Amino acid sequence: MSNSILEMRSITKTFPGVVALDKVTLTVERGEIHAICGENGAGKSTLMKVLSGVYPFGTYSGDIVFENNIKKFSNIRDSEAEGIVIIHQELALSPYLSIAENIFLGNEIKTFGLIDWNKTNQEAAKLMARVGLEENPVTAIKDIGVGKQQLVEIAKALSKKVKLLILDEPTAALNDEDSAHLLDLLRHLKGQGITSIIISHKLNEIEAVADTTTIIRDGLAIESLHMKQDSVSQERIIKGMVGREMENRYPARNPEIGDEILRVEHWNTYHPIDRNRIVVDDISMNVRRGEIVGLAGIMGAGRTEFARSLFGHSYGTNITGKVFKSGKEIKVKTISEAIDNGLAYATEDRKRYGLNLIEDIKRNISLASLKSFVSKGLVNNNEEFKKASEYRDSMNIKAPSVLSITGQLSGGNQQKVVLSKWINVNPDVLILDEPTRGIDVGAKYEIYLIIQRLAAEGKGIIVISSELPELLGICDRIYAIAEGRITGEVLRKDATPELLMKYMTMEKGRS
Amino acid sequence: MSAFIERGKGFFDSIGERLQGVNLRQNGIFLALIALVLFFAATTPNAASITPTNFSNLVVQNGYILVLAIGMVMVIIAGHIDLSVGSVAAFIGGVAGILTVRPLEQDGWDWLPALPWWAGIIGAILVGAIVGVWQGFWVAYVGIPAFIVTLAGMLLFRGMALLTLQNSNIGPFPDEFRAIGNGFLDKEKNFNTLIGFPIDYNLTALVVTVLGVVVLWIAVLRQRSGKIKYGQIVEPRTWFYIKNIILSAMVLYVGFQLSQANGIPITLIVLAVLIGAYTVVMNRTPFGRYIYAIGGNLHAAVLSGIDVRKVNFWLFVNMGALAALSGVLIAARMNSAVPKAGDGFELDAISSVFIGGAAVQGGVGTVTGSMIGGLIQGVLANGMNLNSVGIDIQMTIKGLVLLLAVAFDVWSKRRK
Numbered sequence: 001m002s003n004s005i006l007e008m009r010s011i012t013k014t015f016p017g018v019v020a021l022d023k024v025t026l027t028v029e030r031g032e033i034h035a036i037c038g039e040n041g042a043g044k045s046t047l048m049k050v051l052s053g054v055y056p057f058g059t060y061s062g063d064i065v066f067e068n069n070i071k072k073f074s075n076i077r078d079s080e081a082e083g084i085v086i087i088h089q090e091l092a093l094s095p096y097l098s099i100a101e102n103i104f105l106g107n108e109i110k111t112f113g114l115i116d117w118n119k120t121n122q123e124a125a126k127l128m129a130r131v132g133l134e135e136n137p138v139t140a141i142k143d144i145g146v147g148k149q150q151l152v153e154i155a156k157a158l159s160k161k162v163k164l165l166i167l168d169e170p171t172a173a174l175n176d177e178d179s180a181h182l183l184d185l186l187r188h189l190k191g192q193g194i195t196s197i198i199i200s201h202k203l204n205e206i207e208a209v210a211d212t213t214t215i216i217r218d219g220l221a222i223e224s225l226h227m228k229q230d231s232v233s234q235e236r237i238i239k240g241m242v243g244r245e246m247e248n249r250y251p252a253r254n255p256e257i258g259d260e261i262l263r264v265e266h267w268n269t270y271h272p273i274d275r276n277r278i279v280v281d282d283i284s285m286n287v288r289r290g291e292i293v294g295l296a297g298i299m300g301a302g303r304t305e306f307a308r309s310l311f312g313h314s315y316g317t318n319i320t321g322k323v324f325k326s327g328k329e330i331k332v333k334t335i336s337e338a339i340d341n342g343l344a345y346a347t348e349d350r351k352r353y354g355l356n357l358i359e360d361i362k363r364n365i366s367l368a369s370l371k372s373f374v375s376k377g378l379v380n381n382n383e384e385f386k387k388a389s390e391y392r393d394s395m396n397i398k399a400p401s402v403l404s405i406t407g408q409l410s411g412g413n414q415q416k417v418v419l420s421k422w423i424n425v426n427p428d429v430l431i432l433d434e435p436t437r438g439i440d441v442g443a444k445y446e447i448y449l450i451i452q453r454l455a456a457e458g459k460g461i462i463v464i465s466s467e468l469p470e471l472l473g474i475c476d477r478i479y480a481i482a483e484g485r486i487t488g489e490v491l492r493k494d495a496t497p498e499l500l501m502k503y504m505t506m507e508k509g510r511s
Numbered sequence: 512m513s514a515f516i517e518r519g520k521g522f523f524d525s526i527g528e529r530l531q532g533v534n535l536r537q538n539g540i541f542l543a544l545i546a547l548v549l550f551f552a553a554t555t556p557n558a559a560s561i562t563p564t565n566f567s568n569l570v571v572q573n574g575y576i577l578v579l580a581i582g583m584v585m586v587i588i589a590g591h592i593d594l595s596v597g598s599v600a601a602f603i604g605g606v607a608g609i610l611t612v613r614p615l616e617q618d619g620w621d622w623l624p625a626l627p628w629w630a631g632i633i634g635a636i637l638v639g640a641i642v643g644v645w646q647g648f649w650v651a652y653v654g655i656p657a658f659i660v661t662l663a664g665m666l667l668f669r670g671m672a673l674l675t676l677q678n679s680n681i682g683p684f685p686d687e688f689r690a691i692g693n694g695f696l697d698k699e700k701n702f703n704t705l706i707g708f709p710i711d712y713n714l715t716a717l718v719v720t721v722l723g724v725v726v727l728w729i730a731v732l733r734q735r736s737g738k739i740k741y742g743q744i745v746e747p748r749t750w751f752y753i754k755n756i757i758l759s760a761m762v763l764y765v766g767f768q769l770s771q772a773n774g775i776p777i778t779l780i781v782l783a784v785l786i787g788a789y790t791v792v793m794n795r796t797p798f799g800r801y802i803y804a805i806g807g808n809l810h811a812a813v814l815s816g817i818d819v820r821k822v823n824f825w826l827f828v829n830m831g832a833l834a835a836l837s838g839v840l841i842a843a844r845m846n847s848a849v850p851k852a853g854d855g856f857e858l859d860a861i862s863s864v865f866i867g868g869a870a871v872q873g874g875v876g877t878v879t880g881s882m883i884g885g886l887i888q889g890v891l892a893n894g895m896n897l898n899s900v901g902i903d904i905q906m907t908i909k910g911l912v913l914l915l916a917v918a919f920d921v922w923s924k925r926r927k
Contacts, residue, residue, distance in 0.1 A: 314814060336816040345814065353814055356807035358874050367804055368815040370797045378795040382741040389742070401744055421815070 005030040005164060005195050006051075011062035013046055013055060020046045021060070022219040028164070028212075033186055033196045035210035037203070037241055039412075039440030043219040044199050048166055052086040053079040066164075083163030087153045089172055089438075093141045100124030100137035103156045127155040131185055147178025154185065165189070166197045171205060172438055175299040175466075183209045201440060203234040215240035238441050250473030251445065253452045257476065258289030259326070261460040262343075262429045267321030269302075269309040269484075275317055280306045281484035283321075287429060287460035292451060294475035295464045296500050302484035303464045304348055307431045311345035312338035325428065339368065342428035346418050348437060348464070350411075354418045357407030361399060362388035364406050364417050369425045391420035396446060412443025419450060429460040436470065448474050468497045480504045538754075540868060540883050540916070545761075547887060551894030559897045560890075563772035566765055571692065573889035574778035575600070575840040575853075577882055579860035580867075581789050582833035584881040587864050588793075589826055590806045590873030591650065591657035595664030596834040596860060599642050600853035601672035603838030607635040608681030608848035611688055628688040632839055639835020640828050642668065647827030651820040657827075665857070673850045682847030691781065692843025695774040712767075713774040720766025720775075723783070724759045731755055778840060785833075789878045802826065806873030862909075863888060866916040887912070 006028040013021040021043045028034045038044045049055050051064060053073030064071045066082055073079045076086075093102050100121045109120045124137040133151040135144055141152065150170060157165055167186075171179040179202075186196050186209055200206055206213055206227075213232065215222045222240050225232045238249070269280035280302050287293045295303045308315035310323065312335030323330050325341060332338040338345075347353040355364050365388045366373055373384045388402040395416040399409060406417055415435065422430060432451065436444040451474060455461050465471050471478050472495055480488040480503030488503030551560040559565060579596050586593045611631030613623060626634060642664075649660040683689075697715035708714045731751075738745050745751070769775050793799035801822045804812040813819055837856070842848045867884030869876030891912060895905050 311814075312816070334816075334818075335814065336818065339816045347814060352808075353810045356804055356811055356874065358870075359803065359807050363800065363803070367800070367812070367817075370800055374797060378791070379797065379800060381795070382737050382743070385738075385743050386741050403744065 003030055004028060005067060007063075007065040008047070008051065009063040009065065011047065011050055011060055011064075013043075013050055013060040019219050021050070023062070024216065024219070024221045026214055026221060027224070028195060028197060031190060031193055031195055032211040033190055033198060033209055035206040035213040036197060036199045036216060037201075037206060037213055037237055038216035039241055039442050042216045042241075042440070044216050045168060047216065048086060048168060048197070048199065051079070052076055052084060052166065080160055083161055084166070085157040085160055085162045085164070086166040087150075087157060087168065087170065089169040091146075091149050091153055093149055093152060095142035096140055098138045098140055099128065099133075099135060099144070099152050099155075102141055102152055103127060103159050105156070107159060123159070124155070127158050128152075130158060131155045132181065132188075145178070146173045147175070147181065150174065150178070150182060151185070154189075162194060164195045164197065166199075168199045169201065169438065170198065171200065171202060179205065201438065203237055206237065207232070207234055213237060217241060241441055249441070249445065249469075251449050251452060253456075255290060255292070255455065255476050257291045258458060260286050261289045261326055262287045263324040263327075264310065265322045265324070267306065267310065267323075268319065269305060269316035270318040272315065272317050279316060279484050280309060283481070283484070283486050285479055285486060285489075287462060289458045289460055290455050291477065292455050292461045292463060292475045294471035294478035295462060295481055296468065296471050296478050297481035297504050299466065301481045301504065303481050304433055305484075306481070307345055307433055307462070307464060310338075311335065311343055311431060314345075339425055339427070342426075343431070344368075344422040344425055344427035344429070345431040346422050346433060346435065348434035350414050350418050354421075355406050355414060358405065360403045361392065361397065361406055361409075361417055362402040365391055365402070365420045365424060368421055372424075387424065388420075391416075391424070395420050395450065410439075410443075412439040412446070415439055415443070415447060416450075419447070423454065427459065429462065430454060431462045431464070433464045434466065435463065436465070436467075444470075468500055471495075471500070472497065480506075482506045539919075540866065540880065540887065544883050544887050544890065547890050547894070551890065551897070555894060555897040560894050561768070563768045563770075565893070565897070566768045567695075567772045567776060569886075569889055569893055570776050570779045570782075571844060572893070573885060574692070574776075574782055575837040575844070576856060576859045576863065576889070577782055577885045578785065578833055578837040578840065579856060580863040580881045580885045581785055581878055582830040583857075583860040584864045584867065584869055584876045584878055585789075585793065585799075585802055586657070586826055586830055587861070587869050588806045588873055588876045589802045589823065590809070591823070591826070592861065593646075593657065593661045593664075593827070593830050593834075594857050595646065595661040595668055596830065596837070597853035597856035597858075598665045598668035598672060599639060599831060599834040600838035600841055600856060601850060602642070602668040602675060603635050603639050603835040604842035604848035604852050605672050605675035605681065605850070606638045606835075607631055607688075607839050607842050608684070609675065610634045611685060612681050612683075612848075628685045631688060632691070635839050636832050636835045639838070640832045642835070643828035643831020644824075646831065647824040650827055651823035669850075672852070676848060676850045678850060680847045680849045682842075682845075684843060684846055688839075689843050689846055691777050692840045693846070694777045696777060696780065698773050700774075711771065713770040713772075716766055716770035716774040719780075720763060720770070723766070724762055727759065727762070728755065781836075781840075786878060786882060793878055798822065798825070803874060806875070808874075859888065860885075862913045866913060868920060870920075871917075884916075887916075 004027050006026070008024065008026040011021050011024045024043070024047060026047065036044050036047070050060050053075045056074040057072035064073070066084065071082060094105065097105070103124045104120055108115050109123060110116060121137045128135065128137065131151045131154050133148055133155065135148060141149060154165070170182055174182065183205060186198070189196065198210065210227050212224055212226055214224045215237065217240070225236070263286040265284050267280055267283045268278065271277040271279050283306055297303045305315050309319050310332060313319050313333055314335055323332055330341045332341060332343065351357060356367070362385055366384045370379060373379050385402060391397065392399065392402050397413050397416045397420070399413065406414055409417065435451065436447050439447070451461055451463065463471065463475060476492050478490050478495055478500060479486050480500055482504055487506040490499060552558050579600070583593060583596065609623070610626045611628055613625040646660050646664055649655045650657045696719065697713065700710060700713055702715045703710055703713065706714060735745055735751065793802070801812065801817050804815070804817060805819055805822060809819065838853065841852050845852070863885035864876060864881045865871070865884070866887055867876065867880035867882070869881065888909065891909065892905060895908070
């Protein structure tokens with residue numbers, strides 16, 4: 001016990017009407033990488049907010065013991081002073097400031113009250129070397145990628161003499177290469193004696209990097225697994241998270257594929273600002289009724305750009321190409337035109353592009369199809385309520401009422417609201433961009449069932465996903481996209497991760 | 512992490528669900544308004560603040576700000592602002608003067624016949640809508656922030672007001688025109704004489720007030736029964752009745768007071784119609800819903816197929832028309848169109864909206880809330896005047912009230 005750096009003893013935290021944490025006990029050994037897993041809404045982030053002082057002492061019950069002393073943090077500065085630094089999923093960097101300025105933001109190196117820029121940049125360069133970030137310290141944050149920004153956050157933590165580093169979903173927005181680099185860095189920091197807590201949905205990463213995994217479910221700490229000793233598998237973790245053996249992460253289905261419903265021919269799109277850069281390069285593809293078609297590609301391959309340019313030209317300039325629905329050419333120049341022609345697009349970033357978070361569930365669901373609730377020029381609020389409640393039941397949206405504010409829902413439930421919204425426009429073709437991003441295993445399964453149900457109703461479904469197992473698990477046919485072009489098309493029975501990866505990384509000169 | 516854990520459903524949930532129907536913020540400022548009225552009733556000499564004449568004055572003195580606030584709350588919910596409305600009101604006052612009084616014959620306007628009062632009002636509002644077309648074009652289709660467009664408009668239309676009025680005043684207006692700002696419904700008590708009702712109370716005012724209360728009850732009861740029929744959570748029954756009985760009593764009291772003065776001001780009728788109509792627009796029409804959606808999350812609104820530019824454009828056209836109506840009310844009340852009219856009114860309208868609970872970031876706000884916000888300011892100014900409080904102290908207090916009202920809003924949100 002004396003070797004533990006952190007002990008959270010019997011932590012209980014309640015919100016009005018909800019017990020978010022119920023006597024949770026967490027022990028973190030010095031110098032380990034400790035993973036915390038759990039479904040969305042299980043209480044992981046709440047636990048970390050208690051630890052870092054976001055929820056100050058007095059608003060929870062139980063003890064936080066850090067380095068053998070009971071701590072009573074009343075804000076984040078208190079916990080940072082002890083060497084506990086949390087890096088949130090949404091990075092807290094200022095885009096127009098330099099890397100060095102961001103690293104020392106709030107913690108500036110000063111002589112006689114003035115910032116010593118030479119020393120700042122020099123120290124920043126040292127910290128950047130420790131995290132393996134090869135950039136000029138004076139480069140602005142907005143000019144480096146998300147993966148590098150994540151490294152800046154870690155360098156910032158190091159500047160605060162971090163002892164316990166907490167990372168909330170650090171790889172959610174990163175591509176595979178950046179993720180791998182980040183995980184290496186965590187191992188490296190571990191070698192330097194820095195303890196890490198990592199919250200992640202990506203079980204393969206946890207399997208690769210964690211020494212111990214604590215599973216939280218419904219506000220309870222279910223179990224702590226020693227990854228190496230017990231040779232814990234991903235299936236074992238999933239079992240703990242969902243409280244049941246989940247043999248198949250993807251529901252079984254017998255596809256009934258009908259006639260072609262959508263065909264796109266020679267689709268080209270250019271970058272909206274850099275107008276000479278081609279983003280979607282001569283893509284032709286099709287979807288049939290009842291078919292789930294996947295679009296695979298590494299980040300930046302042009303999948304989202306293709307989908308959004310198709311959906312009412314909502315991305316890009318100088319868009320050319322033809323779209324046919326059931327063999328008849330249709331126009332999709334504006335979003336309302338696209339919707340009227342039976343297209344729907346559920347965005348990859350539901351908080352920024354999908355939902356009005358300050359508005360209730362009902363009004364979010366009805367927004368794209370508001371006209372269908374109108375009679376004599378007025379919206380029928382009661383019919384709208386009824387319809388939204390039907391979706392709440394059929395989609396299993398966990399909320400006391402459809403008058404609940406969407407910003408207060410968990411990621412999985414928000415995603416169900418987004419899907420409800422688009423199902424209610426009664427589309428023939430649904431484009432789902434990263435439909436399960438940032439949501440937990442149990443909710444993912446539910447989303448898959450919904451997708452399959454929509455396909456069974458005869459709709460054509462296009463799924464964009466960065467997770468290859470997901471595409472392989474639910475799609476009937478997969479297009480691989482690289483650098484804006486389709487580089488391969490494979491049927492489910494022929495598809496392997498290796499084959500798709502080969503197509504996805506195919507460079508222009510080589511084909 | 513504020514997900515709803517289903518098994519945690521218990522005592523707290525039932526209270527939470529019960530409170531859900533009760534809009535604390537809205538009821539809070541409403542109570543603040545009542546408290547303010549009571550405070551001045553107790554402190555003003557001879558209870559001058561609750562005399563029939565004073566109620567009448569309150570309405571006609573604040574009517575033009577409230578009309579501006581209706582348009583302003585819509586603009587603010589969509590995430591914009593309009594700084595030009597005071598200047599537009601002055602400009603339109605001048606336009607109304609030219610249309611109905613026509614004193615500029617010597618300057619080449621002699622081809623223009625003096626229009627009847629109603630055509631003058633319609634014409635003035637149309638010109639206001641054209642002003643809105645101008646501003647809406649720059650905001651919606653060119654994409655210049657409304658702050659800039661309307662800051663420019665503030666100067667531009669003040670200049671236009673000076674140009675139109677040739678740096679002097681136009682007046683007096685025809686009596687019918689004046690009535691909209693200064694007149695009363697059946698001031699001569701013809702209805703009393705007809706029926707033989709005691710002459711102390713204006714019968715028309717009493718009848719209209721009672722009708723108003725009946726309409727209010729029909730509306731709230733229909734809404735409630737509709738919600739219950741569809742299994743929605745409604746306010747607790749006792750709270751619902753208490754609230755609406757208090758509300759009705761207040762309406763009846765005000766009506767009773769007005770009946771002892773000159774009767775119901777025409778301005779009040781205009782306002783009541785506008786408040787009712789715009790409440791419906793904001794809650795029940797796609798246009799109103801789109802305004803909330805745009806203010807709440809612009810990107811999501813665009814991707815939901817909403818023609819954001821069109822909504823923004825019409826928002827400013829609407830604001831222009833309402834600013835014009837406000838200008839007509841001002842001119843009618845002063846019986847003269849003057850270039851300095853409406854100076855600073857945009858700030859009063861904006862304050863009303865924020866005191867009334869709208870969010871600076873957009874997406875939140877109500878027409879009725881803004882009306883209460885406007886009345887709080889009006890009652891405050893009126894009460895302080897009656898207490899002979901100097902303009903220096905008045906401005907200080909007005910500033911603090913705005914700040915504290917918004918601070919209260921921020922605090923109550925943070926507690927959640």
